[in-house]
Amino acid sequence: xxxxxxxxxARSDQQVRELTAALGEPQNLVSYHLSRLxxxxxxxxxxxxxxxxxxxxxxxxxxxxxxxxAAGGALHPGLALSPPFGVRRTAxxxxxxxxxxxxxxxxxxxxMAEALLRDLAVDAIExxxxxxxxxxxxxxxxxxxxxxGIDISSSESKPxxxxxxxxxxxxxxxxxxxxxxxxxxxxxxxxxxxxxxDPASEEGTxxxxxxxxxxxxxxxxxxxxxxxxxxQHDTARGR
Numbered sequence: 001x002x003x004x005x006x007x008x009x010a011r012s013d014q015q016v017r018e019l020t021a022a023l024g025e026p027q028n029l030v031s032y033h034l035s036r037l038x039x040x041x042x043x044x045x046x047x048x049x050x051x052x053x054x055x056x057x058x059x060x061x062x063x064x065x066x067x068x069x070a071a072g073g074a075l076h077p078g079l080a081l082s083p084p085f086g087v088r089r090t091a092x093x094x095x096x097x098x099x100x101x102x103x104x105x106x107x108x109x110x111x112m113a114e115a116l117l118r119d120l121a122v123d124a125i126e127x128x129x130x131x132x133x134x135x136x137x138x139x140x141x142x143x144x145x146x147x148x149g150i151d152i153s154s155s156e157s158k159p160x161x162x163x164x165x166x167x168x169x170x171x172x173x174x175x176x177x178x179x180x181x182x183x184x185x186x187x188x189x190x191x192x193x194x195x196x197x198d199p200a201s202e203e204g205t206x207x208x209x210x211x212x213x214x215x216x217x218x219x220x221x222x223x224x225x226x227x228x229x230x231x232q233h234d235t236a237r238g239r
Contacts, residue, residue, distance in 0.1 A: 001025065002033050009043065009059035013195040019057070042067070046195055050176040056195035061226050097231055098126040100168045100189075102182060103175035106131025106157040108141040109196055110174055112217050115150045116224045125231065128168075130158040132178045138200055140213040148217065170231070174220070190234075194223055 001023065008014060008022050016034070020027045034057060037043035042063050048054040072079030099117060101110040110129035118127045134157035145152045160183070167187035173179040174194045182191070196219060202212035 001029070002037055005030070005033055005037060006042070006059055006064070009057055010061065012192045013056045013058045014193070015048075015054050015056060046197065048176045048195070049197060050180055056176065056193070058195060062222060096124065096126045097170070097235060098166075098168045099128070099170045099172065099227075099231075100163055100166075100185075101127070101129040102131065102160060102171065102173045102178050103129075104132050104178050104198070105135040105200075106159075107135050107138045108199055108213065109216060109220065111137055111141055111152055111155055111157075112145060113172070113174060113220050113224060115145055115152045115155070116148075116217075116221050117227070119150050120224065120228060128158075128163060130160045130163055132160050132181055134159050138213075140199070140210055141217075143210075144213045144217045148221075169234075170227075172227075192227075194220075196220065 004023055005019060008019055014022075016027060016031060019034070020030045023030060034043060034045075037059075038045065041060065043057055043059055045055050045057050048056055101113040101117075103110040106129055110131065114127050114129035117125060121127070137152065137155050137157060142153050142155075160178075163185075164183055165186065168185055168189045169187075170192060171182070171185055171189045172192045172194060173182055174196045175198065176195055179193050196216060197212075199209075199212035199216040202209045
């Protein structure tokens with residue numbers, strides 16, 4: 001059951017009721033195994049920013065990778081895992097994989113995700129972002145991307161409605177609120193949720209507020225790198 005839970009969470013952040021439905025098991029049993037995975041620090045939980053009575057669970061894929069590498073290396077040095085990140089270029093004649101990132105304002109989280117994926121995938125993936133209530137790109141998002149060698153100073157926020165009729169292979173929501181209003185897109189895309197707090201809502205000193213953007217960028221970068229693996233796997237299977 002714990003492996004099933006990890007498999008579900010490796011695809012998308014989910015709530016307990018969604019995991020219960022996916023596994024077909026009682027909620028108390030699912031909650032117990034989630035608590036054991038949290039104790040092992042491979043799963044974490046955060047309150048939903050849409051409804052504080054709900055919570056989203058996520059798997060720490062970096063932690064899982066470290067544990068798998070340690071297990072393989074303990075058996076034999078040749079089994080230590082060190083997978084390369086990246087994605088193959090689109091085969092000639094094949095439509096490039098397309099990804100849409102969504103959040104509420106399209107001012108921070110989805111902008112950073114778009115920029116990071118575009119930078120890592122070069123021209124192998126078409127990447128877009130939008131927001132349900134777009135507003136100006138946040139200056140701290142621009143700065144934290146600049147520190148990663150990526151310039152988004154000329155990026156503009158786009159309304160979700162602009163892309164409502166377009167076909168995408170992956171639609172990824174980074175905001176609990178926008179997940180609740182995300183429309184159905186044509187072409188049956190893979191819909192994924194990343195429950196990430198809005199760094200612009202952080203309170204405290206200027207340094208503390210900026211640190212929230214640094215943490216968010218690091219979180220998104222890690223998720224984007226693993227997304228590349230998933231896209232490459234799906235592409236190889238002819239998805």
